[in-house]
Amino acid sequence: ISAFDVVFPNLIPDKGRILNGISAQFFKSTADIVPNHFISDKVEDYPAALHPFKDYLLGRSMLVKKTRVIPFECIVRGYISGSAWSEYKRTGTVGSMMIAEDMQESQKFAKALFTPSTKASEGHDINISYREMLSHMDPWIAEYLRDKSVALYNHAHELLKKEGIIVADTKFEFGSIGNKIYLIDECLTPDSSRFWDLESYEIGTSPTSFDKQYIRDYLNKSGWDKQSAAPTLPEDVVAKTREKYLAIYKIITGKELT
Numbered sequence: 001i002s003a004f005d006v007v008f009p010n011l012i013p014d015k016g017r018i019l020n021g022i023s024a025q026f027f028k029s030t031a032d033i034v035p036n037h038f039i040s041d042k043v044e045d046y047p048a049a050l051h052p053f054k055d056y057l058l059g060r061s062m063l064v065k066k067t068r069v070i071p072f073e074c075i076v077r078g079y080i081s082g083s084a085w086s087e088y089k090r091t092g093t094v095g096s097m098m099i100a101e102d103m104q105e106s107q108k109f110a111k112a113l114f115t116p117s118t119k120a121s122e123g124h125d126i127n128i129s130y131r132e133m134l135s136h137m138d139p140w141i142a143e144y145l146r147d148k149s150v151a152l153y154n155h156a157h158e159l160l161k162k163e164g165i166i167v168a169d170t171k172f173e174f175g176s177i178g179n180k181i182y183l184i185d186e187c188l189t190p191d192s193s194r195f196w197d198l199e200s201y202e203i204g205t206s207p208t209s210f211d212k213q214y215i216r217d218y219l220n221k222s223g224w225d226k227q228s229a230a231p232t233l234p235e236d237v238v239a240k241t242r243e244k245y246l247a248i249y250k251i252i253t254g255k256e257l258t
Contacts, residue, residue, distance in 0.1 A: 005124045010233045016060045019189045026187040034148040036183035037064040067175025071119045076153035077169040096129035104204040114146045168194035210248035
């Protein structure tokens, strides 16, 4: 698992199957909002050379279209939290945009904000403004990425609110084949999103979450400087993270992981 752009040595049991199952469900259900790279998660649809490995691949893999990755992370924030909250406290801005109203931690924005970042192959991603993003690509591409990201976020927010979950923010990635743009990578998973418990949600607090915020909180208290080698996470932190991931998997898919 990763946090603060660093990969930790621990494995979170079942995390691959959880992320794969959630992503597959959302790729299937949001294809009418934006095309995506998903082809199938049925091993019988994979190339024949992979069929002998069915037991290993089932539930933890998918067949996708190969795209040229657009090197930006498309972050949508419906609520102020995490790095956005830290930036706001320092400068009164979020994603370099001035926020007119006085806000408290975890408060909902009047409308979801698009706050992209670079996608670094090494080192840390860098938050940039939409205007900066425009300078790196054709304007129609930037506008498409922004509008489709916000549409996906709004869809998920309304959908999961009915299940008692707030999607506070999330990250999407896109790729292209020719002039056509596809949603790629993962979709609305606890690795790429903040999922909050609606019932206990309260402005001015850090809500109960079903994502890797639990690990971020542990690391912030641990004394790790975020620059040196990633420490090994304690067994109880790994177990609690798995528990949270399993919980959101069941809420989103309606199924127990078997």
